[in-house]
Amino acid sequence: MGICGPPRQRWGPVVRVLVLQAAWALGGGQVRYSVPEEAKAGTVVGRLAQDLGLAAGEPEARGLRLVAQGRQASVEVSGASGALVVSSRLDREELCGKSAPCALRLEVLVERPLRVFHVELEVTDINDNAPVFPAARKNLSIAELSTVPGSRFPLEGASDADIGANAQLSYTLSPSEHFSLHLQRSEEYRESLFLVLTKPLDRERVPVHGLVLTASDGGRPSLTGTMELVISVLDANDNVPQFTQSVYKVQLPESAAEGTLVALVNATDPDVGSNGKMTFTASNTFPPKGLNLFILNPKSGEIRLKGALDFEDVRSYEIQIEATDKGTPPLSGHCKVVVEVLDVNDNAPEVWVTSLSVPVPEDAAVGTVVALLSVSDRDSGANGRVRCAVWPAAPFGLVATFAGSYSLVLREALDRERVSEYEVEVRAEDGGAPPLRASRGVRVPVSDVNDNAPSFAQAVYTVLARENNAAGAELARLWARDPDEAGNGRVSYSVAEGGGGGAAAGGGWRPASSYVSVDAESGRLWALQPLDYEELQVLQFEVRAVDAGEPPLCGNATVQLFVVDENDNAPALLPPAGGGPGPGAAGEAASGPGSGALWAWAAWGAPAGQVVAKIRAVDADSGYNAWLRYELWEPRGKGPFRVGLYSGEVSTARVLEEADGPRQRLVIVVRDHGEPARSATATLSVSLVEGAEAALAAVGSSSSSSSGAGLRPAAGAEGSAAAVTNVWLVVAICAVSSLFLLAVVLYGASRWAPRAAVLSGPGPATLVCASEVGSWSYSQRQSRSLCVAEGAGKSDLMVFSPNFPPPPPGPAAKETQPEPPALLDTTRFLKASSSLALNASREGASTSSPVGNLF
Structure with a gap:
């Protein structure tokens, strides 16, 4: 009693039948092959790549491979030729038992582009098993x-x-x-x-x-x-x-x-x-x-x-x-x-993920295949019919590709900044009563694409910086948000454009990069050099934020840097303007801006309130730091003269008497309102003379004002003046008449002349005008205001800060009440000029009032 082994057989006719079956299957839309069991390893089952329409060399390049389902298949795809070959022992009885025919369903995957083909391999029986009785x-x-x-x-x-x-x-x-x-x-x-x-x-x-x-x-x-x-x-x-x-x-x-x-x-x-x-x-x-x-x-x-x-x-x-x-x-x-x-519905559906292409770029097109799924149920009939769905319903969906095979595809556009990863659940339900369910989770991460430009929190940043700041001082910190990740969200900063200019810089334009710099990584804005308000008041420039994506995206923000003034300039005395609005006049400046020696004449018997001189000063700062006040430092006590707190006008405090002496020396201190306050000192020498000598001094002063030489009264001039009183009275009357006519002409010209222009341009302002309430300097890069006439009376033009401080208490504060005009008023300037002429004519009409000359 024995079992005979099968003899060797020639496979030529069988192979031809298999080829015909494969051709017929291709015509029907499915590739089918047949191979006898116990075929040797390496036996070619069929030219799979050729039957699928792939050219030579494409199987390996496009990643042609088998996807096993459940148990391991005994065939494989040759990478080089794309042929389906036997890889291990094929035993039909082990694979299918008594089932006939024995057909294996294979899935063939082509990855580039992603496609799936279904191949049916029939394992034919050979007589390799002898009959066996239950017992010997x-x-x-x-x-x-x-x-x-x-x-x-x-x-x-x-x-x-x-x-x-x-x-x-x-x-x-x-x-x-x-x-x-x-x-x-x-x-x-x-x-x-x-x-x-x-x-x-x-x-x-x-x-x-x-x-x-x-x-x-x-x-x-x-x-x-x-x-x-x-x-x-x-x-x-x-x-x-x-x-x-x-x-x-x-x-x-x-x-x-x-x-x-x-x-x-x-x-x-x-x-x-x-x-x-x-x-x-x-x-x-x-x-x-x-x-x-x-x-x-x-x-x-x-x-x-x-x-x-x-x-x-x-x-x-x-x-x-x-x-x-x-x-x-x-x-x-x-x-x-x-x-x-x-059969009873006792088997839940089974879901396998056969292929998964992750991460998915956020700009992936709708319809992109993310994963391939296989679904089966061991039950039969209605118990084995499976329905599949995906949860959540968006942005992915299921597409049935074959019986029991599905593709997970993209249904909606992705946005990584909104959702960076999806937990997708594929749910399967059979048709039993009650139905059984199964699910398979698929994690789908979304990869970033550089689709967001850096964005600043503010379109315009306003930065205040005090002048004279140290070089390298931090001015502000800018921050731009980019919701992308990695290099696409890594932001670098730079100064894009902008600049400023000023008189101290030669009046030319300078780029913003010469004043400030921004740290490329942190966005820290710091000063390259100390800032000077008198050179630069406002610096406007753009800061650019650029990410490291490909291509890079950028965002801009405008920075307005306002320089805050510090009290770093002391008041400076100005030279005389060539004439004054009273009977007295200031003399020639004898020293620099810190202090000065001035001369003036006053007639005995001059009434109280008679202006004998006017101190003129300017401060390069602005606001409170440029608001000046004048104080009489010497002599202290009740002297014959006083000075206007804000106007700088030196006037008689009472009627001048011979007991006051031939000369008075006045020390006047000019202070600003800064913290701490800065000051300058002017020394004014006032000579007290007879009224005729004062008129003669005024005439001599007007004739020699261009050379700057003043008249010096000598001792014993009282006797000489008495001898020539009549002559000088005639001269004074002629001079006053001439001045009156000149004033009338100037007044008519001021009525018909156009308004003085207000010039605009880069650099600090150089306007210095005096008034009853003080002297100011207005300096700003965007606007410059110029006085169009030399010399100003009590009503000279002023520029005030909006926050006008109250005048200090005292008797001088009651003389004038400041009014801060918002714009430059040329009409007021012309009125001041006409007022000067009218005052001169009124004083010239009286032969008894003394006249002072300004040197």
Whole structure:
């Protein structure tokens, strides 16, 4: 008894058939191949790349590969040629069991671009399995005499793991005059084999019969298996038990609980006594694992379930039941119980991710395939029909590509700055009642694209910086937000454009980069040099923020840097303007801006309030720092003169007398309102003379004012003046008349002349004008105001800060009340000029009032 191995076969005709099948499958939209089992490793199953329409060299370049589902396939794709070859042993019986045909579903993936093809590989059967009996030996007991010819004894047939013709078995019995074989075939049930008694037995002649039962399959060449039959001849118990049914059919759901009654078999024996008492046994079960699933009560014939059924594993069981009496020898009757297992929805769907392309760029187009999924359910019928959906419903969706295969595609545009990662859940539900569900989570990160430009928190930044700040001092910190990540969100800063200019800088324009710099990483704005308000008041420039993306994106912000004035300039005395609005006049400046020596004349008998001189000063600062006040430092106490607190006009405090002496020395201090205050000192020498000498000094001063030489009164001038009084009176009258006519002409010209222009341009202002309430200097890069006439009276033009400080307390503060005009008023300037002429004419009309000259 042995098993013959299959001879070598030529595969030429088979390959041609396979090629024809593959061509037919391609025409139908699916690639199909066929390969015999036990083919050697390396056997070419088919030219997969060529059948898929790929040119030479494309399979490897485009990443042609197999996607395994569940168990490992025994075939692979050759990377170089793109051919489908056998990679390991193909055993059809291991892969498919008794199922026919044995078709393996393969998924072929092409990654660039991403496509999936479905290939069906049929593994054909070869006759590589010989028939096998359940046991190598079977013992039978047959009673003599009582066993009549024609009696049948069931035998356990052989099984063959092959299918088709290779599994079609035929049986032969070794030659015997007493026994023959009877094979009962049925389309509905498995074939039944019987040993038939053809001739009565005689135990005394042949007590034991030994036969050989041979099973042959239908393969070419045929394979065989044998079983030894040992038949013992017993004495008379000539009635065998008879079952009420030869076949019991039972349907049992796979969810049946342990202990469930499967069937109740019943048999009768007409014998009496021990020959009629029966016991039931299960002689054979197919498949063999059924022996552990069912339990048979030997007395009652009840068959109960003692294990769990699984429709997906075994769909039906056949149990051979034998009823044996207790006669001598015992006789047996047989029946078959067929248990059909009914499917129950006990298997949830299964979801596999076969391919995943992540991360997904945020600018990916709608319809981009993100993942390939495979869904299956081991149940059958409605219980195995699966519906799939994706949650959340946006921005991804499912597209069915084949039965049980889906593509996870992009349905909406992505924005990484809004959602940087998605947790997508693919949900599957079968059609059972109740339905079973399964899910598979897919993490889809979104990669960044440089689609956001840096953005400043403010479009315009206003920065205040005090002048004389240290070089390198931090002025402000700028920050721009870029929601992108990594290099796309890394921002660098730079000064883009802008600048300023001023008189101290030569009146030219200078770029902002010469004043300030910005740190490229932190956005810290710092000064390159100390700032000077008198040179630069406002610096406007742009700061640019650029990210490191490709291409880079940028954003801009405007910075307005206002320089805050510090009191770093002391008041400076100005030279005389060539004439004054009173009977006295200031003399020539004798020193620099810090201090000065001035001369003036006053006539004895001059009334209180007579202006004898005017101190003129300027401060290069602005605002409070440039608001000047004048104080009489010497002589202290009740002297004959006083000075206007804000106008700088020196006037008589009372009527001048001869007791006041021929000369008065006045020390006047000019202070600003800064913190701390800065000051300058002017020394004014006032000579007290007769009225005629004062008029003569005024005439001489007007004739020699261009050279700057003043008249010096000598001792004993009182006698000379008396001798020539009449002459000088005539001269004074002529001079006053001339001045009156000149004043009338100037007044008419001022009525018809256009307004003085207000010039605008870069650099600090140089306007210095005096008034009743003080002297101011207005300096700003955007506007410059110029006085268009030399010398100003009490109503000279002023420029005030909007925050005008209150005048200090004291008697001088009551003289004038400051009014801060917002714009330069040229009309007021012309009125001041005309006022100067009118005052001169009024004073010239009186021959008794003294006249002073300004040197």
